[in-house]
Amino acid sequence: xxxxxxxxxxxxxxxxxxxxxxxxxxxxxxxxxxxxxxxxxxxxxxxxxxxxxxxxxxxxxxxxxxxxxxxxxxxxxxxxxxxxxxxxxxxxxxxxxxxxxxxxxxxxxxxxxxxxxxxxxxxxxxxxxxxxxxxxxxxxxxxxxxxxxxxxxxxxxxxxxxxxxxxxxxxxxxxxxxxxxxxxxxxxxxxxxxxxxxxxxxxxxxxxxxxxxxxxxxxxxxxxxxxxxxxxxxxxxxxxxxxxxxxxxxxxxxxxxxxxxxxxxxxxxxxxxxxxxxxxxxxxxxxxxxxxxxxxxxxxxxxxxxxxxxxxxxxxxxxxxxxxxxxxxxxxxxxxxxxxxxxxxxxxxxxxxxxxxxxxxxxxxxxxxxxxxxxx
Numbered sequence: 001x002x003x004x005x006x007x008x009x010x011x012x013x014x015x016x017x018x019x020x021x022x023x024x025x026x027x028x029x030x031x032x033x034x035x036x037x038x039x040x041x042x043x044x045x046x047x048x049x050x051x052x053x054x055x056x057x058x059x060x061x062x063x064x065x066x067x068x069x070x071x072x073x074x075x076x077x078x079x080x081x082x083x084x085x086x087x088x089x090x091x092x093x094x095x096x097x098x099x100x101x102x103x104x105x106x107x108x109x110x111x112x113x114x115x116x117x118x119x120x121x122x123x124x125x126x127x128x129x130x131x132x133x134x135x136x137x138x139x140x141x142x143x144x145x146x147x148x149x150x151x152x153x154x155x156x157x158x159x160x161x162x163x164x165x166x167x168x169x170x171x172x173x174x175x176x177x178x179x180x181x182x183x184x185x186x187x188x189x190x191x192x193x194x195x196x197x198x199x200x201x202x203x204x205x206x207x208x209x210x211x212x213x214x215x216x217x218x219x220x221x222x223x224x225x226x227x228x229x230x231x232x233x234x235x236x237x238x239x240x241x242x243x244x245x246x247x248x249x250x251x252x253x254x255x256x257x258x259x260x261x262x263x264x265x266x267x268x269x270x271x272x273x274x275x276x277x278x279x280x281x282x283x284x285x286x287x288x289x290x291x292x293x294x295x296x297x298x299x300x301x302x303x304x305x306x307x308x309x310x311x312x313x314x315x316x317x318x319x320x321x322x323x324x325x326x327x328x329x330x331x332x333x334x335x336x337x338x339x340x341x342x343x344x345x346x347x348x349x350x351x352x353x354x355x356x357x358x359x360x361x362x363x364x365x366x367x368x369x370x371x372x373x374x375x376x
């Protein structure tokens with residue numbers, strides 16, 4: 001079988017890899033996407049679909065700014081995708097709310113909002129804490145159990161499945177090629193570039209981007225990098241379709257373009273187990289029904305669990321290899337939120353072969369420093 005060539009090989013066809021690949025193809029790069037196929041854990045297909053800013057980056061200002069940059073790019077990004085492919089990602093930037101059901105929750109949220117204001121600056125951040133009356137004016141059907149919460153005008157939501165479909169369509173309209181069932185078994189230097197061996201054949205390119213989620217743990221060392229990521233399970237419930245009620249998403253409940261309600265936000269350290277657990281599902285439903293009592297009248301028609309890709313501190317890993325020029329690793333658990341920045345900001349950096357200096361904060365080397373401190 002002949003070796004297939006491109007400017008860049010992207011390993012991983014989920015939301016992260018697809019956004020980067022789309023961005024590369026959009027600026028004229030020849031791109032080959034190597035996807036493991038449906039045997040992969042596919043965090044993309046289990047995504048809740050928020051484009052969220054208000055709480056991202058607590059403890060890492062660089063991540064807070066990167067998230068805001070992506071949210072600011074999303075309107076342009078969504079418009080271009082829909083215009084080029086005819087597939088809308090159903091993106092809406094109507095603001096977003098984090099609801100609180102107790103004084104403890106509200107105080108913790110107030111403290112977080114204040115910390116985030118210090119990062120962004122009050123004028124730029126704009127998120128604020130609202131009381132129950134203010135939230136009830138924004139969210140029809142709000143339950144009496146909600147005592148307050150936070151709101152940001154920069155938040156929104158999109159359809160992860162339509163987004164993924166649009167990204168793949170845009171990739172193929174450019175100089176992109178997609179290969180399914182192409183699990184990578186080896187990456188080796190090939191002159192000034194790389195040769196990647198897979199179950200679907202051998203591929204070569206000047207650059208290689210590892211965007212394969214949890215699989216990056218094994219792939220990164222092949223190019224002198226590290227991807228210390230672990231799975232963190234989340235579960236989602238989906239109701240039958242109903243008339244449109246919610247004008248904006250909340251952190252725990254959102255209404256889709258089709259009229260269904262998604263309920264979620266569980267965090268389960270259960271390894272690679274992707275089974276839905278009734279006790280967790282019940283807690284998700286309980287909180288959702290307390291927040292919006294009208295949900296009790298709707299049937300739950302689907303439920304699933306998926307694995308987030310989490311680093312030790314919960315923040316992304318973006319790094320270029322010092323020993324293997326042109327090799328990059330990308331890991332994050334916010335594939336929808338960061339899709340705009342991955343396509344329109346990160347992809348051009350990869351094309352030129354160098355990440356901006358501020359990305360040094362996202363290096364996996366930060367975990368080595370922490371380990372050194374712990375030993376000391």
